[in-house]
Amino acid sequence: MKVEGLTHSYGPVRVLEDVSFDLRPGEVHALLGANGAGKSTLIKALAGLLSYDSGSIEVRGQHVPRHTTGHALNQLGLAFVHQDLGLVEEMTIAENIALEAGYAHKWGLIDFKGTARAGRKATSELGLDVDPNAPVASLEQDEKVMVAVARAFSLHARALVLDEVSSSLPSPEVTRLLETIKKTTSLGLGYVYVTHRLDELFGVADRVTVLRDGRVVLTSAMADLDKAKIVEAIVEPKADPHTDGAAVMARGWSESDSAAPHPPHAEVSSGPGDVLLDVTDLDVRHHGAPLSFEVRAGEVVALCGLIGCGAKEVARVLGGDLHPRLGTVELESAPLPLGNPAAIRDMGCSYVPGDRQGEGVVGQLSIRENLFITRRGGQGRRGNQVFRVPKAERALAQELADSVTLRPAGSVERPMLTLSGGNQQKVVCARALRTSPRLLVLDDPTAGVDIGSRAQVHKLIRDAAAEGSAVVFASTDYDEVALLADRALVMVGGTIAAELTGQQLTASNVARASYGEGL
Amino acid sequence: MTATQEQPTPVGRDRAARQVSFQNLASKYGLIGVLVIEIAVFAYLKPDTFFTLAQFQSIALTQAVVAILALGAVMPLVVGQFDVSLAFQLGLSQAICAKLIIENGLSWPVAGLIAIGVGVLIGAFNGFLVCVIRLNSFIATLGTGTLVLGITGWYTDNQQITGQLPTTFTDLTRRTVADVPLTMVYVLVLMLVLWIAFEYTSWGREAHATGANPRAAYLAGVRVDRVTWTCFIGAGALAAFSGIVSVSILGASSPSVGLGELLPAYAAAFLGATCIRPGRFNSIGTVIAILVLAVGITGLQLFGAQPYVRDLFNGAALLIAITFAALTSRRTRT
Numbered sequence: 001m002k003v004e005g006l007t008h009s010y011g012p013v014r015v016l017e018d019v020s021f022d023l024r025p026g027e028v029h030a031l032l033g034a035n036g037a038g039k040s041t042l043i044k045a046l047a048g049l050l051s052y053d054s055g056s057i058e059v060r061g062q063h064v065p066r067h068t069t070g071h072a073l074n075q076l077g078l079a080f081v082h083q084d085l086g087l088v089e090e091m092t093i094a095e096n097i098a099l100e101a102g103y104a105h106k107w108g109l110i111d112f113k114g115t116a117r118a119g120r121k122a123t124s125e126l127g128l129d130v131d132p133n134a135p136v137a138s139l140e141q142d143e144k145v146m147v148a149v150a151r152a153f154s155l156h157a158r159a160l161v162l163d164e165v166s167s168s169l170p171s172p173e174v175t176r177l178l179e180t181i182k183k184t185t186s187l188g189l190g191y192v193y194v195t196h197r198l199d200e201l202f203g204v205a206d207r208v209t210v211l212r213d214g215r216v217v218l219t220s221a222m223a224d225l226d227k228a229k230i231v232e233a234i235v236e237p238k239a240d241p242h243t244d245g246a247a248v249m250a251r252g253w254s255e256s257d258s259a260a261p262h263p264p265h266a267e268v269s270s271g272p273g274d275v276l277l278d279v280t281d282l283d284v285r286h287h288g289a290p291l292s293f294e295v296r297a298g299e300v301v302a303l304c305g306l307i308g309c310g311a312k313e314v315a316r317v318l319g320g321d322l323h324p325r326l327g328t329v330e331l332e333s334a335p336l337p338l339g340n341p342a343a344i345r346d347m348g349c350s351y352v353p354g355d356r357q358g359e360g361v362v363g364q365l366s367i368r369e370n371l372f373i374t375r376r377g378g379q380g381r382r383g384n385q386v387f388r389v390p391k392a393e394r395a396l397a398q399e400l401a402d403s404v405t406l407r408p409a410g411s412v413e414r415p416m417l418t419l420s421g422g423n424q425q426k427v428v429c430a431r432a433l434r435t436s437p438r439l440l441v442l443d444d445p446t447a448g449v450d451i452g453s454r455a456q457v458h459k460l461i462r463d464a465a466a467e468g469s470a471v472v473f474a475s476t477d478y479d480e481v482a483l484l485a486d487r488a489l490v491m492v493g494g495t496i497a498a499e500l501t502g503q504q505l506t507a508s509n510v511a512r513a514s515y516g517e518g519l
Numbered sequence: 520m521t522a523t524q525e526q527p528t529p530v531g532r533d534r535a536a537r538q539v540s541f542q543n544l545a546s547k548y549g550l551i552g553v554l555v556i557e558i559a560v561f562a563y564l565k566p567d568t569f570f571t572l573a574q575f576q577s578i579a580l581t582q583a584v585v586a587i588l589a590l591g592a593v594m595p596l597v598v599g600q601f602d603v604s605l606a607f608q609l610g611l612s613q614a615i616c617a618k619l620i621i622e623n624g625l626s627w628p629v630a631g632l633i634a635i636g637v638g639v640l641i642g643a644f645n646g647f648l649v650c651v652i653r654l655n656s657f658i659a660t661l662g663t664g665t666l667v668l669g670i671t672g673w674y675t676d677n678q679q680i681t682g683q684l685p686t687t688f689t690d691l692t693r694r695t696v697a698d699v700p701l702t703m704v705y706v707l708v709l710m711l712v713l714w715i716a717f718e719y720t721s722w723g724r725e726a727h728a729t730g731a732n733p734r735a736a737y738l739a740g741v742r743v744d745r746v747t748w749t750c751f752i753g754a755g756a757l758a759a760f761s762g763i764v765s766v767s768i769l770g771a772s773s774p775s776v777g778l779g780e781l782l783p784a785y786a787a788a789f790l791g792a793t794c795i796r797p798g799r800f801n802s803i804g805t806v807i808a809i810l811v812l813a814v815g816i817t818g819l820q821l822f823g824a825q826p827y828v829r830d831l832f833n834g835a836a837l838l839i840a841i842t843f844a845a846l847t848s849r850r851t852r853t
Binding site: 034321342345346351360362372390474 | 539718719720723724725727728731732733734735736737738739740741742798799
């Protein structure tokens with residue numbers, strides 16, 4: 001497989017720039033890069049889901065036209081295995097393979113014996129020792145990945161893209177998976193292996209390509225590299241996002257944001273408040289080490305790291321959405337009723353969930369109703385209101401909408417779904433802040449949010465901290481972390497690997513720490 | 520980012536606003552328009568038989584039971600759940616009420632309270648199945664409903680219960696106040712209570728949020744299960760009340776009465792969701808829908824229509840209304 005000069009822009013932002021990349025038969029080629037470096041965009045382009053601006057893709061010497069997807073792509077020899085694998089858990093291995101490759105037929109009906117035979121052939125060719133009549137649900141995770149590979153192989157795919165398939169696997173299974181993969185390369189199978197875990201590559205990958213800001217910054221044989229070199233290539237070699245204004249602007253920061261009325265790191269030294277939030281021995285994974293941290297009043301703490309590092313889970317625990325296996329969380333010495341969002345809200349904690357459409361807004365209800373969705377009027381239960389007077393509410397809602405500069409300006413009686421994503425997020429934030437929470441938890445608050453709304457959301461977060469709230473937000477955007485947070489907790493594999501404050505808190509230091517490297 | 524850039528010129532905005540507000544009015548009050556047209560047409564064609572006080576009183580009397588049942592159906596619908604056991608609950612409440620008064624000689628307020636108590640219990644049980652066991656509400660209430668039907672048959676030996684009812688009890692529905700039938704007063708009062716509960720209280724807001732996006736509501740701090748549970752209980756109580764009203768009107772209970780009311784009640788609830796607050800189940804819309812259906816059917820029957828016209832009319836009206844609503848909401852969204 002060969003990719004040449006692939007370029008793509010979203011509006012003014014170049015997400016891929018002249019990316020060239022090739023995969024030889026029998027090779028494991030690791031594709032690396034930080035969050036937002038362009039890996040997913042590249043994979044989307046390969047999968048035919050993106051109409052890239054220029055460049056070309058070839059498989060086995062044949063040009064692949066744009067928008068070639070699914071079966072047509074498999075026929076050319078290219079297949080994808082994504083993190084969710086796309087297997088039907090309740091069906092057998094043979095049936096899962098047959099769903100794509102076609103069932104064996106006899107007299108016009110499905111021949112299950114023949115289907116099982118085909119399934120056995122497909123799996124045994126790859127050296128898998130599994131019963132084709134076993135349901136997929138009964139397999140170990142690494143075996144499931146290999147079933148997905150076998151399915152692609154039986155469709156004559158010889159170049160496989162494994163997209164973060166290891167991120168949800170415990171290490172022993174990852175080792176086993178990689179061993180199997182390595183063995184199958186002797187059949188002429190080539191793998192593009194996308195991952196965040198650098199350690200697993202050694203001994204498996206033949207070559208490495210690193211993307212950064214949509215450009216290939218490194219392609220090299222694995223033998224010539226060590227971990228430190230790879231991390232340096234992934235991490236931007238820039239000192240401080242505040243001095244490096246051009247890079248910040250390129251990422252889509254608005255003027256008003258960089259000129260926001262705060263030097264974020266100064267606030268800690270100007271006297272932090274008392275400890276509000278105390279997290280002890282929290283375990284968000286079933287195999288991770290527990291983590292502990294504190295947050296003071298008026299402090300903005302970022303939980304960050306690579307996708308899958310556990311930062312999101314910690315935010316969800318604090319929001320009440322997730323009940324951790326172990327650990328306690330205390331708010332001013334009172335235990336937080338974990339796993340019970342309503343009780344946590346009653347204690348004066350607000351939460352802005354990560355999935356805006358699915359978890360944040362109620363699309364059919366009006367902006368006003370979304371702002372006043374619960375009976376809570378202020379902290380605790382005292383402010384609870386039984387009756388709602390729409391007229392009074394409307395005035396308050398209008399005030400709130402104006403304070404977050406909701407666009408387009410207009411009636412707060414419009415249904416929520418008429419607003420853009422960014423403006424919906426402003427409403428969700430305004431709702432979270434309306435009750436002056438003691439603790440504000442946000443999960444990736446600016447994901448998929450336009451520049452203007454992003455600046456507004458950042459301002460709301462800083463304002464909340466200035467009024468004495470303890471703020472915790474999870475983010476995978478390191479520039480945002482560096483700009484917004486007083487302190488960053490960098491997570492690796494479900495636990496805190498580094499704590500960055502003050503001058504040390506830069507996007508590149510966060511990135512370095514997220515790969516488990518020292519500063 | 521400046522405000523002036525994003526707003527259209529005043530003239531354009533006015534025109535757009537006028538267009539939008541006309542569309543709004545049409546979808547909000549369209550069903551009322553249909554009702555007015557219906558009445559006008561039948562009054563013109565049959566002034567002597569249709570446009571009479573007796574005819575309106577008769578509609579108010581015959582539609583009271585299904586109207587109360589429909590208001591009951593609205594409650595779980597708002598939180599995104601179905602309760603198909605309501606018609607069977609109506610039957611049981613009828614049986615309890617009639618048997619306690621006629622055979623056990625209890626006074627009607629006591630019998631009524633017991634019937635409503637049983638309705639509340641069944642509603643609570645439905646809520647338990649949906650909120651605690653986490654069953655699909657349609658299937659769970661289908662099970663409860665069938666169970667309730669069996670209990671009714673067992674309790675009444677599948678016989679009609681007839682006998683002397685106290686006139687104070689039958690007067691509850693057969694009297695009029697200034698020519699307005701009391702049954703109509705009950706329906707209107709219940710309608711207003713539900714309207715206030717769903718539109719003017721935090722509980723109602725939470726119920727609407729639960730129905731539209733349960734996950735967002737849950738994370739925002741709505742006690743989703745509690746709200747859902749109360750809606751099932753309310754629905755049970757209303758179904759029981761409709762049973763009592765039915766006994767008072769008919770002077771008897773019959774094991775078969777009530778089952779036929781399930782589909783008309785749901786038709787009215789869905790039809791009602793296309794007006795007043797389009798896209799939302801609401802009590803005022805539901806009562807208007809009941810009237811639209813009842814007036815249409817009564818009018819057609821004056822022209823000699825057969826009883827099956829009721830089902831034809833209910834079904835056709837529902838399909839037309841929801842198709843229309845789906846098409847307009849698709850147009851406004853794009």
